[in-house]
Amino acid sequence: MRAVAIRPPGLQPESLYINQRQIPSIKQNECLVKVVYSAINRADIMQRKGLYPAPVGESDILGLEAVGYVSQTKSSLWQEKARVMALVPGGGNAEYVAVNEKNLIRVPDWMSFRNAAAITEAWLTAFQLLFWISSVTKRELGRKPVEESTFLVHAGASGVGTSLIQILKKVLGAKNVFATCGSEYKKKYLEESLGVSRAFNYKVEENFNELVMNATGDRGVDVVFDCVGASFWQKNADCLAVDGEWIFYGAMGGVRVEGDFFSKILRKRIHLKATTLKTRSIDYKYGLIKDFESKVLDKFNEYGLEVLIDKEFELEQIGEAHKHMESNANIGKIIIKVSNPDTKQEL
Numbered sequence: 001m002r003a004v005a006i007r008p009p010g011l012q013p014e015s016l017y018i019n020q021r022q023i024p025s026i027k028q029n030e031c032l033v034k035v036v037y038s039a040i041n042r043a044d045i046m047q048r049k050g051l052y053p054a055p056v057g058e059s060d061i062l063g064l065e066a067v068g069y070v071s072q073t074k075s076s077l078w079q080e081k082a083r084v085m086a087l088v089p090g091g092g093n094a095e096y097v098a099v100n101e102k103n104l105i106r107v108p109d110w111m112s113f114r115n116a117a118a119i120t121e122a123w124l125t126a127f128q129l130l131f132w133i134s135s136v137t138k139r140e141l142g143r144k145p146v147e148e149s150t151f152l153v154h155a156g157a158s159g160v161g162t163s164l165i166q167i168l169k170k171v172l173g174a175k176n177v178f179a180t181c182g183s184e185y186k187k188k189y190l191e192e193s194l195g196v197s198r199a200f201n202y203k204v205e206e207n208f209n210e211l212v213m214n215a216t217g218d219r220g221v222d223v224v225f226d227c228v229g230a231s232f233w234q235k236n237a238d239c240l241a242v243d244g245e246w247i248f249y250g251a252m253g254g255v256r257v258e259g260d261f262f263s264k265i266l267r268k269r270i271h272l273k274a275t276t277l278k279t280r281s282i283d284y285k286y287g288l289i290k291d292f293e294s295k296v297l298d299k300f301n302e303y304g305l306e307v308l309i310d311k312e313f314e315l316e317q318i319g320e321a322h323k324h325m326e327s328n329a330n331i332g333k334i335i336i337k338v339s340n341p342d343t344k345q346e347l
């Protein structure tokens with residue numbers, strides 16, 4: 001089968017190429033999925049560069065998600081030809097991927113494979129941050145109802161950011177959502193299309209922390225969703241409310257901090273919570289998938305949620321796709337077409 005491979009050290013997108021690999025064999029409770037679409041994620045770029053290896057014992061092929069048909073099954077949960085999305089720790093950027101039965105999601109009848117390709121990693125991450133990690137839906141920490149709370153979403157136009165903002169506003173009814181982004185066209189998109197209260201272009205509005213304080217009457221936001229890390233840490237601490245929550249899930253702006261980090265955290269009694277999805281257990285992901293299905297996926301149209309695809313690349317253009325992601329130009333997901341959607345006939 002065709003699969004994405006890396007020429008070490010993988011620093012540049014050009015180090016990606018298509019290799020011929022054995023079709024994976026499946027174990028009990030697994031399915032083999034014939035992949036129609038896959039997608040790319042920031043974690044793939046880090047893995048390509050040797051900074052975020054595949055979990056031990058998992059496929060070394062890139063790709064944390066895939067969409068297609070079950071072509072072989074050793075599972076009582078799934079039948080051949082079922083239309084599925086797969087959440088995998090690796091192996092998604094290939095023609096076939098072996099997936100544990102508990103980490104497959106049925107593609108709803110009304111959803112195309114193309115749109116399903118943009119769901120798994122971004123929407124499950126956003127859902128996890130909102131429903132499982134933060135206290136947004138739990139009313140802990142003396143939290144006000146969602147409609148009265150204030151939020152700051154970094155990388156608002158990213159795959160995860162656009163999903164998170166939509167769930168916050170359309171599913172949970174949040175009214176005060178602020179976001180950051182790095183360009184004027186993203187700022188316009190976030191304010192006019194996604195309806196955030198205000199978006200800040202952090203490259204121009206470097207004092208976005210002060211602007212957030214002004215916009216919240218000097219109180220600060222209740223929750224920051226942070227996938228940037230070091231380069232924003234002081235601004236996050238400055239514009240969080242007392243007892244606020246700092247949900248940390250990525251470090252695109254670095255991992256080393258200098259300064260009075262602990263003092264700021266302590267003074268405001270900030271709750272810092274960190275999470276990853278790739279390294280979670282099969283059962284954790286299963287629970288998350290089931291919760292996501294019932295609370296979001298089954299009501300996707302009812303809530304008026306939208307799948308946001310920035311650009312589609314062929315599997316052979318995987319290097320171009322990484323280059324596009326690294327240029328920070330995308331709004332929403334970058335997806336990868338692996339084979340024709342009429343594959344069902346070929347099983």
Ligand SMILES: NC(=O)c1ccc[n+]([C@@H]2O[C@H](COP(=O)([O-])OP(=O)(O)OC[C@H]3O[C@@H](n4cnc5c(N)ncnc54)[C@H](OP(=O)(O)O)[C@@H]3O)[C@@H](O)[C@H]2O)c1
Nearest residue numbers: 042155158159160181182227249250252253275276277328
């Ligand atoms: N923990 C988890 O379980 C988990 C799971 C999935 C994803 N993630 C993380 O979620 C984040 C978003 O992922 P994605 O796939 O949705 O990303 P994406 O669509 O590629 O978007 C990422 C955006 O982040 C912004 N950005 C990049 N470098 C930045 C920096 N140094 N400072 C500030 N902003 C920067 C860029 O937009 P602008 O600069 O224009 O804003 C870029 O387009 C990543 O950090 C990823 O690692 C975490």
